[in-house]
Amino acid sequence: MIGLNHYLILGTCLFGIGIYGVLAKRNAVAVLMSIELMLNAVNINFVAVNRFIRPDEVLGQLFAIFVIVVAAAEVAVGLALILSIFRHTKSVNLHDFNLLKW
């Protein structure tokens, strides 16, 4: 019988995969994609808790929509930043983004 635990564990596994991508990748676009994966895992948790604890309300779905809005804004600004940096350094390798380093 699939219950709340299974959905929460699935969300945890997706979040862990996202963290692995953020920490171990060196392409800036890949890091942004991993962050999107983590936000999706959070959305799964919101909707699962909504479904299994308060099924008569939609508050979890409401917050999931807010997360989607913030994720869309974040990915737009993040990709624009990457394009802007790429124009200066001709690279999307995070190792080359050291302009602010002393």
Add this chain to the structure above:
Amino acid sequence: MSAMIINDLVFVAVAGFTLLSALGMVLSRNLVHSALALILTFLGVAALFFNLGAVFLGLVQILVYAGAIAVLIIFAIMLVMHGDPAQTNRFNPSLGTHLAGAYVAALLTMALSLSIWFSELPQVKGKTVEDAAGMLAQLFMGNYVIAFEAAAVLLLVAVVGAIILARGANQS
């Protein structure tokens, strides 16, 4: 009873598909393949939303994530890619950093999964709401109207900021 078994089988299939696509996204060395696997992951999450009874949210997920954000990411990849595409998405060459990332991710996943698995979570076997979109609209325009307006302002600022960042501020 058989409906429950079918529901469980659908969950297992969709969850396995989503996890495999996510792993494929992280482990692929080609950035374009990573983006395509990410789209499959988004579609799997949308199927999970449908399975949870959140139909409106599943449609929003397909539209916004598998549609808009995927196109945005693929355009950005096409603009920044140069050189051999099979080497565009490599792992960090420092093995220590790579292993530390894997260790942190595995530790977090194991700890959270075990604590979730061994905890008794309160669950309600209620029916899902019929008109989720209508209730969402009432909440957006009712109790959460300030957060709604703030999200609107955030989207406007993000669009303007993204345009300015992408074309360069000092071009006339």
